[in-house]
Amino acid sequence: MWVDGGGGLVRWLWPLVVALWSSSSSVCAYFITVDAHAEECFFDRVSSGTKLSLMFEVAEGGFLDIDVHITGPDGKKIYSGERESNGKYTFAAHMDGVYKYCFSNKMSTMTPKIVMFSVDVGEKPKTEVDKDAEATQNKLEEMISELSTALTAVKHEQEYMEVRERIHRAINDNTNSRVVLWSFFEALVLVAMTLGQVYYLKRFFEVRRVI
Numbered sequence: 755m756w757v758d759g760g761g762g763l764v765r766w767l768w769p770l771v772v773a774l775w776s777s778s779s780s781v782c783a784y785f786i787t788v789d790a791h792a793e794e795c796f797f798d799r800v801s802s803g804t805k806l807s808l809m810f811e812v813a814e815g816g817f818l819d820i821d822v823h824i825t826g827p828d829g830k831k832i833y834s835g836e837r838e839s840n841g842k843y844t845f846a847a848h849m850d851g852v853y854k855y856c857f858s859n860k861m862s863t864m865t866p867k868i869v870m871f872s873v874d875v876g877e878k879p880k881t882e883v884d885k886d887a888e889a890t891q892n893k894l895e896e897m898i899s900e901l902s903t904a905l906t907a908v909k910h911e912q913e914y915m916e917v918r919e920r921i922h923r924a925i926n927d928n929t930n931s932r933v934v935l936w937s938f939f940e941a942l943v944l945v946a947m948t949l950g951q952v953y954y955l956k957r958f959f960e961v962r963r964v965i
Contacts, residue, residue, distance in 0.1 A: 783870070783872040786868070788859040793857065795855065795857075797855075798852070799853075800850075800851075805875075807873070807876075808833075808844075809910055810870065810872075811914060811917040811918070813917050821838070822841065822855075824845070827849055830848075855873065870913065
């Protein structure tokens with residue numbers, strides 16, 4: 755009975771493993787460097803009705819800002835943002851074709867920017883035949899789908915928190931360095947003032963002999 759139960763357990767868990775692997779493969783995360791006066795673009799070919807989600811975060815460089823543009827296959831601007839530090843935008847493809855995501859650093863004169871972004875491409879819209887087949891799915895498959903969606907959201911959140919932690923750590927390190935340098939400068943000034951006062955008092959109380 756234990757062997758049969760184990761085999762049954764494997765048969766129940768195998769769809770879960772496949773679904774989780776499939777869901778993780780649909781999410782792409784990247785770190786890119788956008789030079790000053792430059793623009794980096796990426797492309798995805800999807801079918802009409804497919805949901806796409808773009809999440810981005812400026813990790814390093816300047817004032818941590820970047821221009822973001824999303825363009826459809828027909829050249830229509832789907833989203834346009836200027837000097838943004840982070841954000842998340844979700845939309846449904848209005849037609850079949852290639853969708854373009856661009857990160858522009860043209861407003862910067864000399865500072866490159868490091869940008870982390872992830873693109874989540876949803877499932878292709880289901881046809882009537884697919885909907886009829888979906889109606890016959892059991893409760894386990896529905897739970898697998900919900901779990902896959904939740905894991906994708908958790909993965910995005912972890913990537914976002916990782917970048918935020920890196921930014922805050924860099925700010926803290928920079929602040930700490932400035933505090934140390936300022937303390938060192940104050941110590942030098944204090945030593946210089948002490949030596950100056952000693953020299954002045956010594957000269958003030960010095961007895962001058964008149965020959």
